[in-house]
Amino acid sequence: MPTNSTATTPAARITSATDRASSELVHAWLTTGADRIIAASVQLTELDARIGDGDHGINLGRGMTAVRQRLGEVRAGASDELLRMAGRLLISTVGGASGPLYGTLFLEAGQALADAPGTPVGLADALSIGVAGVGRRGRSTVGQKTMLDTLVPAVETLGAELRAGHDLAHAATRAAAAGSAGCEATRAMAAQRGRASYLGDRAIGHLDPGAVSSLLLIEALALAAAQPPASTPADTRR
Ligand code: ADP
Numbered sequence: 089m090p091t092n093s094t095a096t097t098p099a100a101r102i103t104s105a106t107d108r109a110s111s112e113l114v115h116a117w118l119t120t121g122a123d124r125i126i127a128a129s130v131q132l133t134e135l136d137a138r139i140g141d142g143d144h145g146i147n148l149g150r151g152m153t154a155v156r157q158r159l160g161e162v163r164a165g166a167s168d169e170l171l172r173m174a175g176r177l178l179i180s181t182v183g184g185a186s187g188p189l190y191g192t193l194f195l196e197a198g199q200a201l202a203d204a205p206g207t208p209v210g211l212a213d214a215l216s217i218g219v220a221g222v223g224r225r226g227r228s229t230v231g232q233k234t235m236l237d238t239l240v241p242a243v244e245t246l247g248a249e250l251r252a253g254h255d256l257a258h259a260a261t262r263a264a265a266a267g268s269a270g271c272e273a274t275r276a277m278a279a280q281r282g283r284a285s286y287l288g289d290r291a292i293g294h295l296d297p298g299a300v301s302s303l304l305l306i307e308a309l310a311l312a313a314a315q316p317p318a319s320t321p322a323d324t325r326r
């Protein structure tokens with residue numbers, strides 16, 4: 089097994105059952121998300137061929153393959169460090185607009201999670217900060233036919249459902265439904281950011297590829313949350 093600093097240091101920072109539950113959830117989420125994006129890379133590229141330059145699945149598939157490989161090496165890791173690891177890898181391996189944007193999402197969420205409790209609400213708040221980072225970096229907001237049309241309603245719903253007292257599996261399922269509605273709404277939009285914006289009204293009628301890859305990630309969180317790892321105490325999942 090390869091040894092490097094990311095493989096040893098984060099695991100040493102897991103000091104409680106809550107830390108372990110958070111770490112296992114984030115590991116499972118990133119693993120599932122990477123697998124789903126890799127499996128959908130042809131479809132994502134086809135979507136991008138319609139309104140962009142036809143590389144979204146190739147770009148992101150390459151990045152997620154690197155993330156997947158590293159996750160296989162790093163069995164345990166503090167959840168914030170796992171997110172930052174994913175962010176760094178995506179920035180260094182994915183070209184185009186989506187690499188720095190997804191990189192920002194995971195890097196900023198990881199940074200925020202380092203100072204947050206290792207609870208689902210802590211994760212939801214950290215993801216909100218990551219999504220805000222995407223908007224800042226892309227100078228973009230909801231309604232412009234981008235990944236934010238999925239991510240913003242999804243993370244808002246995630247936080248709201250958790251704060252209403254629902255457990256993570258329920259909240260993440262609702263978040264995925266909100267993300268799906270947001271993603272579907274991109275079909276009717278003209279793009280105001282990214283390459284699709286060059287098409288004007290000709291982008292109308294097509295889903296935004298980044299909104300679809302973001303939905304795969306959010307759905308992966310729901311899948312990971314629905315399969316709690318054996319070491320997760322019930323009281324840390326709320
Ligand atoms: P590129 O457009 O450079 O080829 P990709 O094809 O990998 O990059 O990614 C395209 C996706 O990136 C779009 O579908 C959109 O969701 C997202 N995107 C592009 N620009 C922005 C932006 N300014 N803000 C948010 N998301 C963006």
Ligand code: MG
Pocket residue numbers: 136140141142143144184283
């Ligand atoms: Mg592209």
